[in-house]
Amino acid sequence: MRKDSFYRLLHHSIDAQERFRQRWEAFNDDTTVQIDEQTMKEVLSALEEKLRNNYPFFHPRYAGQMLKPPHEIAIAAYLMAMQINPNNHALDGGPATAAMEIEVVQQLAQMFGYTEHLGHLTSNGTIANLEALWISKSIHPEKAIAYSSSAHYTHKRMCEVIGTKHVCLDSFDNIEEDILRHGIGTIVVTIGTTALGKIEPLHDILPIAKKYGVRIHADCAYGGFFMLLAHDQEPIIAHHAFLMLKECDSITVDPHKHGLQPYGCGCVIFKNPEVGKFYKHDSPYTYFTSHELHLGEISLECSRPGAAAAALWATLQCFPLQPHNGLGAILRKTRAAALQWSDQLTKNSTLCEFVKPELDIVTYFPRTKKFTATEVTKCTANVFRHLMNHPTHPLYLATVTVDSHSIQTHYPEFVVDAPTTTIFRSVLMKPEHKDFVNTLLNEIEMAIKIH
Structure with a gap:
């Protein structure tokens, strides 16, 4: 990070909150929440010392796990919004950041080729996958969910959580036979497996799945953003699977991996907006300042940080979802x-x-x-x-x-x-x-x- 410009960004985010607060009359913080500056400095110094017990995720000498710091624009945007602390569970919990969430999810849906969609941000890929599998169970309650032995272990766990039948396949080589043998209603196809970064053969699986009315969920938590490289005349990735993502029933992707975001920022997107009916609830205390569909009506999670939506929105303004830029x-x-x-x-x-x-x-x-x-x-x-x-x-x-x-x-x-x-x-x-x-x-x- 460029230290001087980063400091200026952070100061801008702090000053923006001050300008926001000046719209209302001043008041004094209650004495119960007041802490002297020296105490806070000492605590932060102690925190700094504890955080030394970390690996240098920012440096190219760290070539280990799927870890890197967020971009400075994401940090500054998160800081700006976090001081307001909006809750994107509903429109009046965070009207501005709710609108940003809708906008960024639409951009992600368009990146994958969806012409219509329903989706939202999540706290991580695990929750995003949970929602996709939950919808699959709601549509095919008596059928099994299948995933490969290379899939993330979260799929087995989430199937156990929602109490649905599930089967782990060694490969997709005999997928038609497996569909009939196991009564499969949904197949999870991973685009970028955690261990090897493998792209599973979606383009081969999809026609067979369609033949039997089987849903396809694409777990693109890690590999999803490589979709941006799939339309090249001479692609540097195996593009066939990516080009078929628009035919999948649901997709998950993690902006906190290749989207330059802080943890946790995941996303789940459904091709058919009508799956929203499975989320329907009637809560007497949910916010009702707007008659529009609010994000809490299409999410298993309730409270979610609006700051995550603000950070992703700002990042995509600076780093648009384009193939060469x-x-x-x-x-x-x-x-x-x-x-x-x-x-x-x-x-x-x-x-x-x-x-x-x-x-x-x-x-x-x-x-x-x-x-x-x-x-x-x-x-x-x-x-x-x-x-x-x-x-x-x-x-x-x-x-x-x-x-x-x-x-x-x-x-x-x-x-x-x-x-x-x-x-x-x-x-x-x-x-x-x-x-x-x-x-x-x-x-x-x-x-x-x-x-």
Whole structure:
């Protein structure tokens, strides 16, 4: 972040609240809420010290999990709105931010190709997926919800929460047979799996699902914003699945991942607005200053921060949902970083690529002298600790456990002496990663040679 300009943005957000308050007569804060400035400074200093126990998510040397700070425009906008503290449960809980939420959700729906929709922001992707599955159960109460073994574990949990039948599929290769065997009413297709960033074959599943009247829910929590790259003449992603998202019954996407937002900001969108009837409730204490449909009538969550809508609205003003500008330009760099990383691994004698990256998540492992599952796991753990604890230039990676036989499929000489193998996984979700690929790979390679 640019320190001087960021300070000015924050001051602008604070001054905006002062101008807002000047519209009403002044009053003194009650003595019960007054704290002297020195006490607050001391508390904040203590907080600063506690927060040192964190990893540098902002830095390209952090190439681990799906984590990065929000953009400064999102922080400043959140701060501005947070001082009002609107509740987007209903229009009079936050009329301005409710309108912003409707606007940004419409932009997201249009990005996916929906011509009409019903949707809202959520606190995270888990709640967004919960709502989509709940609607699916409401429409097909006696049928099962199916998801792949690569899907996020939240789908199994949420099916248990709503008390519906569910089935985990090893693959979608026999989906027509599975629909008939298990009585499937909804299929969850993940566009950007958490572990590998895999794009599941929506374009193959969808025609079969339509044939049997099966709903499709697309979990795009991580990969959704890559939709911006799908319309290129020569796409740098597997675009076929993305181009079919407009045919899905529901979609979830997390702006707090590739949308530059602070946690938590998720989103659920339905293709058919008529699903709103399942949310209908009659509350005697809900806000009624407007006869328009309010967001509380189309959400399982009640209280939701209006500041999240304000932050996303401001961000999309600065980074529009365009393929070559705004967010699209950022995603091109994260995707390019993954492709560059993959290309470098093909020329590397120390590191092996596990699978080709489909988004911006790369997976790889050391080629040990004894090329066995046990030795690779051991070396991965040692290098992981060594890099993270380096005294001057620590490097932060992540790991993932995979089926050892899946490695042997790509590397026949690999010896399966354990059922699973722990390998490296790096999420290159910062555009700055593109210029850091060689540095990161060189340091990983040097650490492997030591161990």
